Amino acid sequence: MTPTSLGARPSRRFPALDLAAVAPFAALLALLVLGAAVNPSFLSAENLLNVVTRSAFIAVIGVGATFVIAAGGIDLSVGSMAAFVAGTMILFMNAGWGDGAFGTIAAAMAVSVGVGTACGLGNGLVTTLGRIEPFIVTLGTMGIFRGLTVWLAAGGSIAIKSQALRADCRPAYFGAVAGVPVPVLVILAAAALGGFVLRRTAFGRHVEAVGSNDEVARYSGIRVGAVRTATYAIQGFCVAVAVLVYVPRLGAATATTGILWELQAITAVVIGGTALRGGIGRVWGTVCGALILEVVGNIMVLSSFVSEYLIGAVQGAIIIVAMLLQRSLLRQGP
Numbered sequence: 001m002t003p004t005s006l007g008a009r010p011s012r013r014f015p016a017l018d019l020a021a022v023a024p025f026a027a028l029l030a031l032l033v034l035g036a037a038v039n040p041s042f043l044s045a046e047n048l049l050n051v052v053t054r055s056a057f058i059a060v061i062g063v064g065a066t067f068v069i070a071a072g073g074i075d076l077s078v079g080s081m082a083a084f085v086a087g088t089m090i091l092f093m094n095a096g097w098g099d100g101a102f103g104t105i106a107a108a109m110a111v112s113v114g115v116g117t118a119c120g121l122g123n124g125l126v127t128t129l130g131r132i133e134p135f136i137v138t139l140g141t142m143g144i145f146r147g148l149t150v151w152l153a154a155g156g157s158i159a160i161k162s163q164a165l166r167a168d169c170r171p172a173y174f175g176a177v178a179g180v181p182v183p184v185l186v187i188l189a190a191a192a193l194g195g196f197v198l199r200r201t202a203f204g205r206h207v208e209a210v211g212s213n214d215e216v217a218r219y220s221g222i223r224v225g226a227v228r229t230a231t232y233a234i235q236g237f238c239v240a241v242a243v244l245v246y247v248p249r250l251g252a253a254t255a256t257t258g259i260l261w262e263l264q265a266i267t268a269v270v271i272g273g274t275a276l277r278g279g280i281g282r283v284w285g286t287v288c289g290a291l292i293l294e295v296v297g298n299i300m301v302l303s304s305f306v307s308e309y310l311i312g313a314v315q316g317a318i319i320i321v322a323m324l325l326q327r328s329l330l331r332q333g334p
Helices: 019-038 045-054 056-070 078-095 100-129 134-152 163-169 182-200 202-212 214-219 224-250 261-271 283-302 308-332
Strands: 157-159 252-254
Touching: 019 283, 045 056, 045 182, 045 283, 056 078, 056 182, 056 202, 056 224, 056 261, 056 283, 078 100, 078 134, 078 157, 078 224, 078 252, 078 261, 100 134, 100 163, 100 224, 163 224, 182 202, 182 224, 182 283, 202 214, 202 224, 214 224, 224 252, 261 283, 261 308, 283 308
Parallel strands: none
Antiparallel strands: 157 252
């Protein structure tokens, strides 16, 4: 006689809930509730769109950082790289190369994408071919990119000289398509493409395999060095895309451009559920992490509980707490 014939209910198996993947979205929801309680205007469409728009830089850079970290690397140079790429883009625009305003802006954008990708590729090649820890390599290039920016700016700032050209490129940040701000569309496009590559392609599987165990990945026929180098190139490309949105906002770049962006990008990645030790990458979680950082800052500005000047300290505390929670969830398992 079978258990079913005795009246026993057949057991149902449900997929285990991945707490590490769900946690950032639950935290964002809790912050939205807190923000609404702190200030009634927090949930206004204008404020929320402003929050998402301001998170574009870190969200897009974080997409690239997700690939680097998932492959077991780290990049501390993204903030300095952003300043260098922005300065290069503006100098190219000031040179007036291109056919008309549109041609000049398009050419400058293409140059910035090329420079950013090349900077990321350089980080990857030095790391893999030189067999140097990525922490050391990107710490060094962080100083190089920042120093080059100061040199290009002659210790001051690099600004778009033509007011007409500045006005023509402003829609890249302040414009909207069907009521949706352009930076929000850039976030969605970067996350959708990054998520597809990481989850639906062989390269994405190789990235996580290399981050999980590079020796096993190498024995499996994966070109570990090529994969890791490619992730740094992707990081550089994402930095350049963020710069395309950043430059139209202020129309200038200085030696302080991108300060602490590396901290914010890594924090967004960790909050989003990507394992800092490598092997696990979550692109949409990273975007959620970037939103969390911006929401926290917005709540601090709208409330009087904590000074807005402590935003950097709060973000530093967030990454420590996120690491502790991530380690706890990984120990528990699914």
